[in-house]
Amino acid sequence: MGKQTIIPFGPQHPVLPEPLHLDLVLEDERIVDAIPSIGYVHRGLELLVSKKEYAEYVYVAERICGICSFMHGLGYCQAVEEIMEIQVPERALFLRTIWAELSRIHSHLMWFGLAADAFGLENLFMLSWRLRESVLDIIEETSGGRVIFGACKIGGVRRDISPETLRDMCQKLEKLKGHMDRLTGVFLNDRSVGYRLKGIGVLTREDAQRLGAVGPLLRASGVDMDMRRLGYAAYERLSFEPVTENDGDCYARCAVRARELYQSIDLIAQAVSMMPDGEVDTKVLGAPKGECFMRLEQPRGEVLYYVRADGTRYIERFRVRTPTFTNIPSMIHCLKGCDFSDVPNVILTIDPCISCIER
């Protein structure tokens, strides 16, 4: 047994440009323990909800995190709609689905870039972020914002997408598939990449369930759970199967995300083909009263919103349980026994989003 060293990983670390702090206990180069601490950029957004009118808070909720911004807005809207029993127009539901899937594609592509950077392949990083740029362009064209959509509102969506733009978008995404083949091909077949990913940070099916993992992390361990099955927005009418892999290592998590990229494009194509005409929002009157749990599938996994309203224009309590937060136990579990050089890979394969944790 070697000498134990404690290495501070974060809150400022170049591999993980987000303020998560980990104290890594090392024996030579092997991790024996990891102690996380968070709260470095806590913004008190959950408290802010009682200071803002419920309809305006959507824009604040979207800013919980830059990458899953649409999901946060959507979750908040759905929770309030559920409490107020608002019937959202059909077309708005489909538009929400399309934007949600676009945001998943852009999040996954960004993740691929960061993962490539973690094992020291900048070129691959540049490739995936280049592909992401084309998705961001689609998002900007349709919603007006590059990462903060600002498209969701209580009772529907704020703007419609014209049929030509939708058709255009489908063609662009179809073209993107070809480029994505190159990206995922390198991730899944390259020898040196495989050396850094295969058999690293294994999370077995039992451990994943015991430690409450969600999202691609859980699906990579062979558990078929996807909150889109709840059928929110238009998912009820789209056909898809959750992507699962069985190995539970970093490579399997890459594979899950790679296949989800194609799945998302497919879902968008389905949604576009089934999209009905009509209004995109309804008038919202009154104020919410009641409480509600709302779950969605973010790019990083299951997210849960809890909204409690007391009949005034202000929400009483808003809580977000983000996927990253609930994946922390699994991350710590995976880190133990890893090499120090695998730390960035393992941390990144849970796709940590610290701004999500720090509401």
Next chain:
Amino acid sequence: MKKFAMERMSLNNLFRKPSTRLYPDAPKKYFPNTRGRLVFNLSDCTFCTLCQKKCPTHAITVRREQQEWELERMRCIACGNCCDLCRKGCLTMKNELTKAVILPEREYYRREKPQSSGEDAVK
């Protein structure tokens, strides 16, 4: 899967135009929908304070008595909520981003009384 995919991709890039640009020297392409920045048009404003009330980040301050309208640019999150709500249509989103600044600046507009054609915007 072909062998040496990365190498080939890199060599291909060598003979292509770079995908990046030297922003802001080479300008970005904006879309008609882009929510770039908030633009205020003083002439139609009735100082109804609706935009102030509905701003999620308290970036707008309106003083009806003094006929003043003020925007804290660094607080504005360009959500466009005020543009949707403004009855006179004097708030719009320009599809162009703000330039980088060093210090937070307030944008200050004031209508001179009595109402004349001389509307001046003071920074």
Next chain:
Amino acid sequence: MAMEKRIEIFILTVDELVSRTRSLHDEGYRLVQICCSKVDESGKAVLELDYTFDKHYNLYNIRISIEEGAEIPSISEIFGSAFVYENEIHDLYGVSIQGISIDYRGNFYKTAMPHPFTQD
């Protein structure tokens, strides 16, 4: 599958918490989250803890009400993932939770002041 309808919450006392949680675990439920909210009940601050469980995409909620600074038992021995939530609640609300499997003793959330969420 249908949308989640209006939620059902089972209100329990602190004593019942562990036994109910254990039976849920044995039925195959998964811990989704633990949420704490501070509510005013006739002028007295009360903390409400919601334990959310899930099985086959259906939620099951338990709620316990405690006073500020009260002690409650941990469920992290039953659900391995509970320790992050319990540490969070301890750090933000000052609830002392007994027997957390991995207890960071208030060092999980780096806060400028102790228990920020109980302040007004």
Next chain:
Amino acid sequence: MKIILGVILYIVAAPLVGGILAGIDRVLSAKLQSRVGPPLLQPFYDVLKLFEKRTMIVNRFQNAYAWCHVIFMAMTGAFFFEGGDILLAVFALTLAGIFLILGAYSSNSPYSYLGAERELVLMLAYEPMVILTMVGMYMVAQSFSFMEIAASQRPIILYLPGVFLGFLYILPMKLRKSPFDISSSHHAHQELVRGLTSDFSGSMLALIEIAHWYETTLLLGLVYLFFSFNPVVGVCAAFGTYFLGILVDNSYARLKWELAFTSAWGIALVLGGGNLAILYFIAGG
């Protein structure tokens, strides 16, 4: 007198060459990654800027070690290019490396500590191949003197193809490039932040960067030796090797130290040792 002038010329010119090489590296890397990238002289701007920064010293030995590193690195090149003994040059190079490791050890930061340990492992990994290269050159040119090797009309590469390939394999370790940028990489996107040089700052970091330029020049000089029968071919080969290094840097993930170590020894044994054995038997037989 001529030698002293030559040494001074080398000490001034080598960093310029190395800096421009670093600039070429950055321009090419950007091109390979489809970026616009920095101007050619960017490394010089960076180093000049580093000299203007405040130098934080965590340990008083740290500076001394860093200075020794730079001086020995410059001396190595001087030995080498002024026709000295290449064996001496290689040992001085190792010594320069050791000083950097000592500097990193002395700072007590866990990042530079781990970086130093990994650098030691890397050194163990590449040193056999470097020695084999020297031995091979001696066997072909019958001399350890740089002048005589360079003047030899025999195309060394034809006698030592295996040794050359082995040398190419360890080159990324010396140039701190992917897949072997284990102890310290050019950009700090690594779990060790910047490994070895994490705790150097300001002018000391600038000096280490300059030492690295010396090292690059020296290593490409070694590559040139393989092709010294024709200077044009030699220079082209050196640049070709450098380009290959950049290409590999952009095409491979970073490996771990275990694999770096075992593969480097394996290659040294099979390619280097095999090549020398064949050469020995042919020459002997």
